[in-house]
Structure formats: C-alpha cells, structure tokens
Amino acid sequence: MAKSYEELMGALGRAVFFRPARRRVRDLLSRDAHPQLLVDGHEYPLFDLSMNGISFLSQEGVESWPAGRDSDVTLLLHGREVYRGHGRVARLEPGPRKGVRIGLALVGGFLDLPEILHQDEEGQLETDLRAGPEFWRTRIPQAFQDAVGRAVHFLHFYRRVLDRNEARYRARPARDGDPLADLAHRALAALREPWAEIQRSASRAAVECLDDRTILLASKRLTETLVTPVLSVCPIAHRAYTKPLGYAGDYQVMRYYYNDALEGDSVFAQVFHKFGVEHPLSAGVRTRKGFVVRLMEEEHDRYLARGEAEPVFRVASLGCGPAREVSDFIAQRKGWPGQVAWTLIDQEDEALSIAYNDSHRQLMATGADGALQCLHLSFVQIIRDPSLLPIERGQHFIFATGLFDYLGEAVAQVLIRTLFDQLAVGGLIALGNAMGPNDHFWSPEFILDWTMLYRTREEMLRLGRLLPETAEVNVEIEPGNAYYFLLIRKH
Ligand SMILES: C[S@@+](CC[C@H](N)C(=O)[O-])C[C@H]1O[C@@H](n2cnc3c(N)ncnc32)[C@H](O)[C@@H]1O
Missing domain, CATH: 3.40.50.150 (Vaccinia Virus protein VP39)
Known part of the structure; x- marks a missing residue:
C-alpha cells in the first residue's frame, strides 16, 4: 500500500537510536481489515501503530486521558482478535475535528507487526474465497462496469493486433526504414483519441463511486483486476503501480514524464506508455x-x-x-x-x-x-x-x-x-x-x-x-x- 507523504522522512528520520516506527493504519493494513480497537471495552478509531504502542482518536476531552492512565486494550482485524493487553497513556496530541489523539505505550507486551500483517492477509483470503468477485460486482454501478469493460476490450483487442503485427514485421526480412517504429506511430495516431475518450468516460462513470468508500474500493479493485495487468508492461504504469519507493510519483516516474518518449519492450508497451505520459496530468x-x-x-x-x-x-x-x-x-x-x-x-x-x-x-x-x-x-x-x-x-x-x-x-x-x-x-x-x-x-x-x-x-x-x-x-x-x-x- 502507498505511503503518505507525511511518512516519508528523509535522512534525519532514520535516527541513531532504534525506535519502532509508527505506521498509519491506512498505510499498513489492507482496505478490508476493518480494524477495531477496544480501550476498556469502548471502540475508538485506530490511528497508527508500532511494535510498542498504538494511537487512537477520541472526541472525549483531554481530561478523560490523564498521562499514565492504564487501560485494557484489544485489537481486532477482520472481526478476529489479534492483540489483547494493557496500555498506558503516554502522549496526547490534537486530533482532527477538535478531538484528541491518544498515544498508548503497551505495558508488558508488544505488537508483533509481521504476525498482524499475516493475520490481515489471512483475513483477506478468507473474505475473497467466501465473497468472491460476484459479491462486489452486484454493488458496483453498472455504468462503471460498462466503462471498465470497454477499456478492457480496447486494451486486449489492441494488444493482440499490435503483438501480431509486431511479430509479422520482425519475421519479415528488413527492407527500408524501421517498420516497428512505423507501426508504433500508426497506432499512436489511430488510438490516441479513442483511448483518451474511454478514459474520460470511465472518469465520468467513476464519480458515482466516490461517495461510498465500500463501492469505491470495490470499483478500484475491479479496475486493478481487469485493466492494470494489461498495462503493466508499460514502464510508467508498472513503476507507478508497484511503487518500489513506497509512493507513485517518484523521480523515475517524473523522468518518464519529462522524457515523453516511446519506452517499453514491445510496440504495445511503447504505445500505451506514451499515452500514459501524454495523459493530461x-x-x-x-x-x-x-x-x-x-x-x-x-x-x-x-x-x-x-x-x-x-x-x-x-x-x-x-x-x-x-x-x-x-x-x-x-x-x-x-x-x-x-x-x-x-x-x-x-x-x-x-x-x-x-x-x-x-x-x-x-x-x-x-x-x-x-x-x-x-x-x-x-x-x-x-x-x-x-x-x-x-x-x-x-x-x-x-x-x-x-x-x-x-x-x-x-x-x-x-x-x-x-x-x-x-x-x-x-x-x-x-x-x-x-x-x-x-x-x-x-x-x-x-x-x-x-x-x-x-x-x-x-x-x-x-x-x-x-x-x-x-x-x-x-x-x-x-x-x-x-x-x-x-x-x-x-x-
Ligand atoms: C511527484 S514528485 C515531484 C517532483 C518535482 N517537484 C517535479 O515536479 O518534477 C514528488 C517529490 O516529492 C518528494 N517528497 C515526498 N514526500 C516528501 C516529504 N515528506 N518531504 C520532502 N519531499 C517529499 C518525493 O521524494 C518526490 O521526489
């Protein structure tokens, strides 16, 4: 999952003394984890967690959370308990909407983050096996499914066309010019506007998905399952989606933008990479x-x-x-x-x-x-x-x-x-x-x-x-x- 820019800390962030790093919940856990934090039996929104502490948001005043207060702490993911122990109030910071963010130091225990991530993966697997794509399909607006279907058809259709013709030109004894470069330029000219139009209409259809987080996540997942893999041969799509440095817009992605060139191992990859670097953003x-x-x-x-x-x-x-x-x-x-x-x-x-x-x-x-x-x-x-x-x-x-x-x-x-x-x-x-x-x-x-x-x-x-x-x-x-x-x- 992508890191937020507030998490990217530069050189000084890596201090000399080891301190377990705090990770924002949204960056650490899967979209389906539904973390539930119970402090003395009451549920609070979990904000971040590290191996030796957690923080959460409370709309109760600071007076309810005196420093040193001891509490029972239970953490559930996918409805299942992954931690139970004690915490002590160690710090208070202003939270969103006039609330407070309470940092608890865990007393006599620790959060085994790799194990928690494993539990998260297991929970996701169970949900996927049980609910499957049909469960989501029925919840994603039809107009959005149609828009994605159109994009998938377009991409697969032209991957076949371009792959077949690339192989044909490669098999033919070379005559004048560079037939593969010609193929790429012919495809760019013919497909530029139709692909741009497909992307615009998918954006219009996606507006409906933005209001409900569950539908948004399901619609993103549909797109990532059907569209992203076809485009992953394009260098820019691969780098931005896999985020090797933890975030999408790294210096290599910026270089692809500035180069604005045909890059990639096949004509299809080059053409759709170029469309990526020609996208309005x-x-x-x-x-x-x-x-x-x-x-x-x-x-x-x-x-x-x-x-x-x-x-x-x-x-x-x-x-x-x-x-x-x-x-x-x-x-x-x-x-x-x-x-x-x-x-x-x-x-x-x-x-x-x-x-x-x-x-x-x-x-x-x-x-x-x-x-x-x-x-x-x-x-x-x-x-x-x-x-x-x-x-x-x-x-x-x-x-x-x-x-x-x-x-x-x-x-x-x-x-x-x-x-x-x-x-x-x-x-x-x-x-x-x-x-x-x-x-x-x-x-x-x-x-x-x-x-x-x-x-x-x-x-x-x-x-x-x-x-x-x-x-x-x-x-x-x-x-x-x-x-x-x-x-x-x-x-
Ligand atoms: C999308 S790139 C833009 C780079 C450049 N300004 C440009 O337009 O070509 C974002 C840059 O912000 C940097 N960045 C991200 N989080 C940061 C942070 N917390 N402090 C300083 N730089 C950060 C990234 O490392 C990356 O180089």
Whole structure:
C-alpha cells in the first residue's frame, strides 16, 4: 500500500537510536481489515501503530486521558482478535475535528507487526474465497462496469493486433526504414483519441463511486483486476503501480514524464506508455515545469532590477525530485550577473543525486555562476524545526510541484506558513496542485492506485489561511490546464 507523504522522512528520520516506527493504519493494513480497537471495552478509531504502542482518536476531552492512565486494550482485524493487553497513556496530541489523539505505550507486551500483517492477509483470503468477485460486482454501478469493460476490450483487442503485427514485421526480412517504429506511430495516431475518450468516460462513470468508500474500493479493485495487468508492461504504469519507493510519483516516474518518449519492450508497451505520459496530468507536469521556469526567470529579472552590488538570487524547491526546472533555467538563461543559489529539498536521496548531477552538468556546460545545496529532509521535519534549514537569508523564490496534491488542508496550511517565514520581502512562493474536479482522475486513482487531492480554486485559496495580511495571494492555471498554482507574494 502507498505511503503518505507525511511518512516519508528523509535522512534525519532514520535516527541513531532504534525506535519502532509508527505506521498509519491506512498505510499498513489492507482496505478490508476493518480494524477495531477496544480501550476498556469502548471502540475508538485506530490511528497508527508500532511494535510498542498504538494511537487512537477520541472526541472525549483531554481530561478523560490523564498521562499514565492504564487501560485494557484489544485489537481486532477482520472481526478476529489479534492483540489483547494493557496500555498506558503516554502522549496526547490534537486530533482532527477538535478531538484528541491518544498515544498508548503497551505495558508488558508488544505488537508483533509481521504476525498482524499475516493475520490481515489471512483475513483477506478468507473474505475473497467466501465473497468472491460476484459479491462486489452486484454493488458496483453498472455504468462503471460498462466503462471498465470497454477499456478492457480496447486494451486486449489492441494488444493482440499490435503483438501480431509486431511479430509479422520482425519475421519479415528488413527492407527500408524501421517498420516497428512505423507501426508504433500508426497506432499512436489511430488510438490516441479513442483511448483518451474511454478514459474520460470511465472518469465520468467513476464519480458515482466516490461517495461510498465500500463501492469505491470495490470499483478500484475491479479496475486493478481487469485493466492494470494489461498495462503493466508499460514502464510508467508498472513503476507507478508497484511503487518500489513506497509512493507513485517518484523521480523515475517524473523522468518518464519529462522524457515523453516511446519506452517499453514491445510496440504495445511503447504505445500505451506514451499515452500514459501524454495523459493530461502527465503532460501537465511538463507544462507546469515550463510555467515554473518562466516564473523563476521573471523573479530573477525583478530581483536583478533592484541593482544590488553583489546580487545573489536565492531559490528553494521543496519536494524537488529531479529538479528539471533548475537545469532548464540554467540551459535557457546560460548566464547572469552575480550568482543564483538553489536549495533543493527532497526526502529521497536518489532524486537529489539526479537533481545535483543534471543541474551541475548545465552549470558546467554554460559556465553560469550557480550554487547548489541539496538537503535530504522531509517537510515534516522542516515544519517541526525550521532551523534545520541551513538558509541564512530569505529566499526570493520558493516553489513546490507534485507535493501539495498529497497534503491534507491543515498540514498544507502550516507548511505554507513555514515557507512564508523563509521568504524574503518582495519574494514569491509558487505551489502547484492538480485541478479538480476533472474528467481524467480515473487512470491515476483506479488503474494505478495513485491518490491525489484535486483542489478547486476556492480550496487552493483556503490553503493560505494562516498567512498574515502582508501576503498577497492569487491562483493561476498553468498552460496545460491541469494544475493550479497558488502564488504568494510577501510585501
Ligand atoms: C511527484 S514528485 C515531484 C517532483 C518535482 N517537484 C517535479 O515536479 O518534477 C514528488 C517529490 O516529492 C518528494 N517528497 C515526498 N514526500 C516528501 C516529504 N515528506 N518531504 C520532502 N519531499 C517529499 C518525493 O521524494 C518526490 O521526489
């Protein structure tokens, strides 16, 4: 199951002293686990668990949970007891909707997480054997089943057609040109619009599934059973769905977007991989990158116009990934008065390594004066302790793309306030977020199990709620029409 961005902790997260990691319930357990936590016989929503503790949400006031209070604890999965013991209140934190999150340290026992996961798998197996696909089929809206059926038919039909013709061209003595490349281009031209239309109509049919969690999970499972396996030969679908780094939008997936090429081991794989990187949200990654490069150039010009004696334009990118914006900026600008100093922050060191390499290559090629500082940090650590950022002076431009789409409103608001405090007077923050509602969410959410928070303009504006009066807040749309940008200027 995908990890949430708040769980991705960067270097400092792996502390020197071993502390059992806390895992969010939704990230650890299966969708069907139905965890039930009983504390002194009353059921509470389980929030997270580790080998030596659990936390849960309570709407009772903090006074009901004095530190040190002892309680009986029982945990059930799939209706079956997997733990029984005692817990002691160890910490209290604010929870959602004015409630509290209570952390219990387990006394004289521990949660055997591998065993609990095994029990979860066993429970799932039993449910699957008992209920089977028919149980779900009757609950999934007919329009959605029809849309998925159409997609499956389309994909299987063209896999056969393309495989057969690829084999035919391979068996034929080579004449002029590259018949396999021709086949791929003919297929791209013929199938692009029909496949896009099938995806749009599946998104429209999927809207009905969103209101009921059980139907949503069943509809996702139907799609993952029927559609995902056919597309798993496409490099982008395989990487995004299997999530080798724990989340879908890793640096390799971003590279597929930026490459925008025919990649894969067969013509079918190449064609549908290319359609994946042409999807509105994927094409939007490229156009939003162009949008950020343009903003960076405009802010740079604005800064240089101040005519400082030794200009140093300071830029920070949070969740930078391969930081294509930086290498493109250098490649386009080639040179400038003074220096540009970038601080690139990501919880993934492989992403930072690519960002460092690609940006330095451009600096070497152009001879431009740029300084790069790559920080292996999570935004969670920055929120908790902004002094971790080795940034002495305010930044002139701060941006984040592909990050806020995963953050709930409250966390996003706090992070934006933290970033605002790092901004120089006159500076600009630009934060991208996928636009909602839209008619293309079916492919990421249902085929790839890639959940994003699609925000409306009003929801974007709400993210700035903790900003002071001095902040000027606007929302713009990037040229690809897939992402909003929240633009915040400090006066
Ligand atoms: C979808 S990618 C976007 C990368 C880049 N901004 C772009 O648009 O090409 C998201 C990036 O956010 C990073 N990320 C995820 N959670 C993070 C966290 N908690 N702190 C810092 N970076 C994080 C990931 O490692 C990944 O490189």
